[in-house]
Amino acid sequence: MISRNPLIPCLLLVLICLVVPVKAAETGRLHSVIDGDSLEVVIEGKVVEVRLIGIDAPEWGQEYGLAAKSFVLHFCLGKELKLEYDKDRRDRYRRSLAYVYVGGKMLNEAIVREGLALAFAYKPNTRHQARLFQAQADARDAEQGFWQQGGLELTPSQWRKKNRR
Known part of the structure; x- marks a missing residue:
């Protein structure tokens, strides 16, 4: 006899969600560097924009912005990248x-x-x-x-506010 209880499908869905693991990490290759805290990574054939958790790097056009972008390029170019996720996997963008x-x-x-780049806490991703x-x-x-000169003239956040498009 087949049950007609509407809760059965809901319970099955909950059980499946508990059993099927969520990917805690993925691997990919660098596609391009946007700036010191954002890059594009090819994962399973798709280009994914990645924002680095917990940091804020100088922007394009800001002092040390080019140096930050160049550092990311040299760190990642031609290498396998492992992406580890925290609590929130996506930002508002x-x-x-x-x-x-x-x-x-x-x-x-x-x-x-x-x-x-500056360390910056973006809750809830603070692992x-x-x-x-x-x-x-x-x-x-x-x-x-930039600590050679005592830090940045403006934090990246201050620079973005001052240089809105």
């Missing part, structure tokens, strides 16, 4: 939000450690925030990148 790794090195951390803030403190202490 529909970009994928990820920590990007080459080998065992995290791009998000590396660009901050070079003094080419590696302590690590990123430590990298920033280390870069400041070592006077890496």
Whole structure:
């Protein structure tokens, strides 16, 4: 006898969602670099725009903007990229939000450690925030990148507000 209880399909859907794992990480290759905290990655034949979690890099046209973009290009070019996701997988612009790794090195951390991006907490994606803030403190202490001059004249956020299109 077939049950006509409307809750059965709902319960089955819930069980399937609990059993089928959500991808916590994906791999891909660099397609292009937008700026120091955004890039395009080819994943399973599709180009996906990725925003690096936990950092804010200088914008195109801002001091150190070209250096940040160049760092990302050299870090990722020709290498397999592993994308690790946090709680929110997309931002309001529909970009994928990820920590990007080459080998065992995290791009998000590396660009901050070079003094080419600021650590910035974007809740709820804060899994590696302590690590990123430590990298920033280390870069400041070592006077890496823009820390040689005491920091940026304007934070990337301030620069964006001042230079709206």
